[in-house]
Amino acid sequence: MAHETLIQANLEKFLLVLSVSLSVVTLSRTVSFMRQIPYTLLLVIVGVLLAFEDVRLVNLSPELILEIFLPPLLFEAGWNLHWKDLKRDLFPVTLFAVVGVLVSVLGIGWMLAQFTDIPLAVSLLVGASLAATDPVSVISLFRELGVSRRLTTLMEGESLFNDGVAVVAFGLLVSLALGTEEFSVRSTIADFAVFVGVGVGMGSAIGFGISYLTQRFDLPLVEQSLTLVAAYGTYVITENLGGSGVIGVVTTGVILGNFGSRIGMNPRTRLLVSEFWEFIAFFVNSIVFLLIGDRVQFESLQENLVPMGIAIAAVLLTRGISIFGLGSLSNALANSRISVKELTVLWWGGLRGSVSIALALSVPAMLSQREDIIGIVFGVVLFTLLVQGLTTKSLLQNLGLLDEQSRREEFVEAMARRSALERVLNYLETSDRPSEIDEEFYQYQFALVRGELHKLQHQIEGLQKEDPDLQDYANELVKEKLLAIEADTYAEFVRSGQLNKELAPFLQEVLQKT
Template sequence: MVLESGLSEAGIEQNLKQFLLVLSVSLSVATLSQIVSWFRQIPYTLLLVIVGLGLAFVDVRLVNLSPELILSIFLPPLLFEAAWNLKWSRLKRDLVPICLYAIVGVIISIAGVAFSLDQWAGVPIATALLVGASLSATDPISVTALFRELGASKRLTTLLEGESLFNDGMAVVAFSFLVAIPLGRANLELPVIIGSFIAVVGIGIGVGGLIGYGISYLTQRFDLPLVEQSLTLVAAYGIYLLTEELGGSGVIGVVTGGLILGNFGSRIGMNPRTRIIVTEFWEFLAFFVNSIVFLLIGDQIEFAILGENLGTIAITIAAMIATRAIAIYGLGSFSNWTVRSEIPWSDRTVLWWGGLRGSVSIALALSVPVVLSEREEIIATVFGVVLFTLLVQGLTTKPLLQALNLIGDQSLRQEYVELTARQVALDRVLDHLQQSDRPPGIEEDLYRYQTALLRGELERLQTALEKLQAKHPNLQEFAVEQFQSELLAIEADTYAELVRLGRLNRELSPFLQTALEGSVTDS
């Protein structure tokens, strides 16, 4: 008994050392990308992959990456953070094209890759289907980080993130069906497949919705930021584990719960300060997990095995790019024609090329049963394709945005926001000086001097803002958007406060949102 305890303690200590080593390397690389200006040209996630490849090249293996590690530990917080920050108002506008890309697009991707591998690489169809299913899940983390940095449109970011959140679930569900084919356990009757699909998706939506709404109403009863923050963490992992236990899709469950808590629960159950605390917590957690995942992706590469499968990898890459073009352009045109989505060719081009593959694809490949003789070939192919998308497509997305003239004026907007923020803050300080009595021990001259100093700084800020707006007239539209967002936030917060006080039974829809949308339509 004592011996077993000693062994377990030694194992825990060894795992802790490995974890600290991975964490130290990943955070050092992520920090380096912020300190050294040259490295800022590369998204930090891609820089982590490159460093991981360097470690793999010299045969330094930090830790063995397993599907359980990715799907059970790393995936829930990444999905929840993305869903928490995805605004339902934006998602609703493009729900039809997003669902088309996430459902029909996944089917097109699986079928196209499987057909190509079967016809031109001689891969058995059952194996080819598993490769296609593994690679049908997109991972836009690096690209969306680049979008935010460069000021690309919010709609483009929503389309890419929305598709990824939903197609991750579709890819996992499809893989779970297809993996049974080479094992001889598959029931390929169409009614059975449709029924199983509805059950898996339905359980995910049901559990995610139940827990999401349950926590939303629970947090109305108290105002404890740390408890509310902890509840969101419990929700992310609890929804995933419970849904999987019940036979549903944990991915779809977490996305559903995250969307509800981010768009509904955070409004009716959390005050503005708590929302900021929770959002910052999830931003940290996403950065933390991404830093580890992308480093380990590069570190897991086996160059010898990749070399043996270069032909299969090349065919898979070509098929994947071609099928994604068919899905994005074809389904985009269909959506534009049927529901007038009005997704321009330039946006669809970025969606096509920005469809990177990442951790979910690798987790699915690693979860292929060991009894399958083609397992190593599947893993090598998926790793090779993921590496191509991250390094080639990931590093060329910025030039593509520049060529299509889709880079916004993010730095200019940031300067404007900082100037207005300082103006608001100093206005409040000046109001405090004018409305409160002079504290004991503070001389009148010093009091007047501070007041004059603040007024002088406010005049300087106002002049700077006027010059900026005169030089860049397009800032006027941004200023109107900021003003409208502030009004909507005040209205929504007021409804939430009235719900917490018991003066309303439910939160009302923002009146200003409807009014503003109506004015835009009329104009």
């Protein structure tokens, strides 16, 4: 009986959280002044207001964040992350994700130890909690604002892969703070290699395994369900094997999104799965951001105002050093061509969120400064979400980066409409006119469609004159379409039994030469 009562109570709490979240999201799209605020940040604000009134919805535990919320969000991000774009910027992403995290851990830890009475070991623990930019916060914000694909790839790639370094650093520093382990460079590097290696290995095995499995049948709902099992299954298995569940899930998502969806899913299934994960990401984001704000403890924030202010300054300073320093290094060594404007957005857009909170909440209770760590981390997270998050859109507009993305979106929309009308025109030209349709009406429709096509063509040409880079973008879209057609054709041959194995892409190397 008690068990049934507990289930009912948890269900009621879940429904309450969901109702509040969806109400806020609905208001953010119907009230004019709220439309200027990304709905994720609006959820944080509402959560903070609820916390101020001491209304606690659900206890936000590290297990809830890491095991329930993160896997689907990471998988969805990996599914939509284009490998070609990531490969192009793999060098700067690796620098930001590895070296940048180390700079943040050491820099934040040193500043806290230098300017407060917090011991160095505990200060470094705060640094590790705040070192990784949060993929949940960053991805949702950038997508909602419509940031350019290149900038989104840089931020997403860093955010998705820097958690492995931060978690390894956090685990080591917890042991140092408790005095249960001594620092060793060799063992630290070995632990990190195992952590990342197991994550990539398990993610690759599951990703490629499901990719080849879905080649053998065409059952959209089963294939959709397999991706959901893959997201949670990869995380659980990888963590149990001592690897990084985060890196494992991201690897699985990238493989299934870029490889499995091409060789094992027809276009309709691919669209169905993409829409399914778009819904899952929206659903989970609507809950997690509300709970982040609702978890705030104002007493703890007030008691740690000074170290919190120092931590905020340290986060901004170390982030600036790593982004501008490593970005310049990447430009010099790998000719990455990351502009100062893009580096500025990467610096200011380095939000902290659920990952930092999960790490802070997982500090052992036996550590006497645990509540101080949680208070400082929550304060910094709130600053990045509410101050940096709410001003990121203005920064993008002032730098002219949103205008560029708007032109690109307008260009793609015009091309899509042109393609649709060309199909309509082709139907009118080639199909037999039904006898009951008046010839004059038929010709009038034909003239209307052809006129709209001319308007769209002038619009496309005008956009290309305004932004010559759109021509290169159009060329890339055509290449992607050709590669997709090639992959779909091979998949059809495998599913029909005419081929026993997937053929390696032929066009990819050919198109790279053009």
